[in-house]
Amino acid sequence: MRALLPDAAAIAALPADGGAEFNRLVFEASPYLRQHARNPVDWYPWGPEALARAAREDKPIFLSVGYATCHWCHVMEHESFEDPATAALMNARYVCIKVDREERPDLDAAMMTATQLFTGRGGWPNSLWLTPDGRPWFCGTYFPREDRGPQRPGFGSMLIALSEIWHARRADALAQAEAVVEAIVASGALPAPAPGGPAGRDLIDAALSALAADFDPVHGGFGGAPKFPPHQALTLLMDEHARSGDETLLRMATRTLEAMAAGGIHDQLGGGFHRYSTDARWLLPH
Numbered sequence: 105m106r107a108l109l110p111d112a113a114a115i116a117a118l119p120a121d122g123g124a125e126f127n128r129l130v131f132e133a134s135p136y137l138r139q140h141a142r143n144p145v146d147w148y149p150w151g152p153e154a155l156a157r158a159a160r161e162d163k164p165i166f167l168s169v170g171y172a173t174c175h176w177c178h179v180m181e182h183e184s185f186e187d188p189a190t191a192a193l194m195n196a197r198y199v200c201i202k203v204d205r206e207e208r209p210d211l212d213a214a215m216m217t218a219t220q221l222f223t224g225r226g227g228w229p230n231s232l233w234l235t236p237d238g239r240p241w242f243c244g245t246y247f248p249r250e251d252r253g254p255q256r257p258g259f260g261s262m263l264i265a266l267s268e269i270w271h272a273r274r275a276d277a278l279a280q281a282e283a284v285v286e287a288i289v290a291s292g293a294l295p296a297p298a299p300g301g302p303a304g305r306d307l308i309d310a311a312l313s314a315l316a317a318d319f320d321p322v323h324g325g326f327g328g329a330p331k332f333p334p335h336q337a338l339t340l341l342m343d344e345h346a347r348s349g350d351e352t353l354l355r356m357a358t359r360t361l362e363a364m365a366a367g368g369i370h371d372q373l374g375g376g377f378h379r380y381s382t383d384a385r386w387l388l389p390h
Contacts, residue, residue, distance in 0.1 A: 109138060121146070134204040136172040140181065144191035147202045150211060158199040158236035164270045164277075165234040166198040166263070169212055171205045171332075173379040176246040177229040183249040184259045190249060193260060197267040199236075206336055217291050218284050219243040231259075233266050239281035242266055312344060312353070319356050323385045324363030330390070332380040333364060 109115065115130055122130045122141065128148050130141035140147055148154035150167075158165050168185075170177035184190045194200050205212035205228065212230070218240040220226045226245070233242040247259035257265070270277055303311075315337055318326040325331045338357050345353040364370060367386030369378050378389035 106139065107142065109141060129202060134207045136170065136204040136206070137202055139172065140185065140202055143181065143185045144188050144195075145185050145200050146191075146195045147200050150201050150203050150208065154199055154201050155236065155238055161199070163197065163199050163236065164241075164267065165201055165236065165238065166194060167201045167203065167215065167230075167232040167234055167240075169203045169205050169215055169230040169232070170228045173333075174228045175379065176227070180229050180231075180246050180259070184247070187249060190260055190263075193263050197263060198233075205230075214288050215240065215243075217288050219245065221284060221287050233270075235278065235281050240284045241277045241281040243284075308340075308344070311340060315341065315356065316352070320384065321359065324356075324360035325384075325386070326360075329384040330380050330382050331369075331384060331386060333369070333377060334360065 109126075109130060118126060118130065120128070122128050126141045127143060127146055129137040129143075132138055132141075132149055137147075137149060148157075154165070157163075168180075185194075203211055203215075215230055215232055216226045218232060219230050222243040223245070229246055231244045231247060232240045234240050244262075247262055248256070249259050251258040251261055315326060320326065320328075326334055326337060338360060341353045341357040344350065345357070363386050364377065367381065369381045369386045369389045371377070380390050382388045382390050
């Protein structure tokens with residue numbers, strides 16, 4: 105079981121890097137990022153501070169994208185990110201960034217496009233090696249900590265090999281990054297600029313319009329299969345209903361929750377919910 109984080113006042117008193125017990129993710133709002141706040145990895149959230157450090161120290165970036173209920177994200181954390189020797193290697197050779205795909209779906213889409221180009225498949229955790237300005241030049245998903253034969257190098261081996269490529273074969277890495285970015289641009293999956301402050305009314309209204317357009321009125325939820333519990337969307341819908349009294353927003357939220365409660369994603373005997381449904385009707389849990 106994870107130890108609880110301190111209260112807000114204690115967190116506010118920590119130094120900017122999180123101090124001896126935490127890393128910078130302790131200051132983040134995302135529950136997924138906060139799960140990693142005690143990793144010995146010197147994690148940064150995505151943003152200009154991490155990119156500036158990578159440029160200043162001429163280090164590649166290791167980027168890990170995941171979400172709170174991802175099984176293999178937790179496996180890789182336990183095997184690698186909680187391991188002091190692996191964390192020391194990451195900290196020495198890379199600037200390390202953690203991203204919550206539910207907090208930054210735009211960045212997740214762009215980086216998943218890169219990984220699918222590299223591997224022909226996708227999944228989470230999404231593990232990427234980036235140039236200091238944030239362009240992917242090598243990608244994968246879950247890596248075991250140790251090698252599993254010559255065709256399955258472990259995460260530690262990948263960290264060493266790719267760091268050596270960055271310093272000894274820089275031109276190859278940069279050419280690969282340029283090709284990947286061109287493919288991402290062609291796919292239309294460019295990430296949006298990072299938000300500079302609280303969401304304004306125009307942005308909230310645009311988000312509500314996008315949710316309404318994507319809403320499945322028959323089965324609830326948004327989009328097609330696979331369907332993940334849309335935590336942030338439901339929170340937005342209910343908050344905005346409380347503010348405006350718009351019953352359409354409440355109907356989208358309640359239809360989704362009712363469908364999830366009646367479906368196979370809900371453990372009808374033991375309670376609780378599975379990570380996601382592989383179909384659009386919430387029937388087949390994963």
